[in-house]
Amino acid sequence: MADTCQTSPRERPKNLGLSEIMLQIRLPLPGKLSILHRVSGVLLFLMLGPLLYCFQLSVTSPGDFAVFKSMASEPLCRALFAVIIWAYLHHICAGIRFLLLDMHVGIDLASARLSAAIAFAVSITLTLILCWRILL
């Protein structure tokens, strides 16, 4: 009896390779929201220096303001600003969802999936609107 219950101990922790993470494991929507929350956080952290520099240029003098404006009209800069806008909005929308989950709001599977979809929908819509109003 004891023998039948015993299973060979599985190796733990199990280390996943990058290919398994990227190709084999299909994350559900809340999982995608969560990993993108981390990715957007890293992007925002990396952009802190450049953003502070942009802010400094924009408020220091009319000359610096003009420099910032011409810099911001470069296509590469615009693309970067679009990414930063998305990262900020994704991070804040997913973050508000996490705060609600922390307060035990919507923790059953169906509402958690729904709120993840809402967070994606809101952040993507706001990103498109902001990019259209500011960058185009």
Added chain:
Amino acid sequence: MINRIVVGAHYGLKDWIIQRVSAVVMAAYSLFMVIVLLVLCPTTFDAWRNVFSFGLVKFATFLFALSLFYHAWIGIRDLWMDYVKSVSIRLTLHALTVLALVGYAGWMAAILWRL
């Protein structure tokens, strides 16, 4: 007086709470600035600069920046803890992260209080 608690279920609770409080501060600031920018519509340099020379906005912007830097510290610290196994490299990255963020805080104060 030695009263250091380095193990147990509450280890890290302070940072966990600060990360969430700073998140609320930043969300509130974002909403506040969206309203300010929609009302004032600062499109010229003078108008844009005036927004931030306003006492309340300066104060709120600095609080936002401090919340952002503390929030970023906790997030990036967790990132290094999750992915960097070598203690010496992790410690170096932690130190560099703190130095960068403290420097940013000083930089932000300098930008705002020159206005």
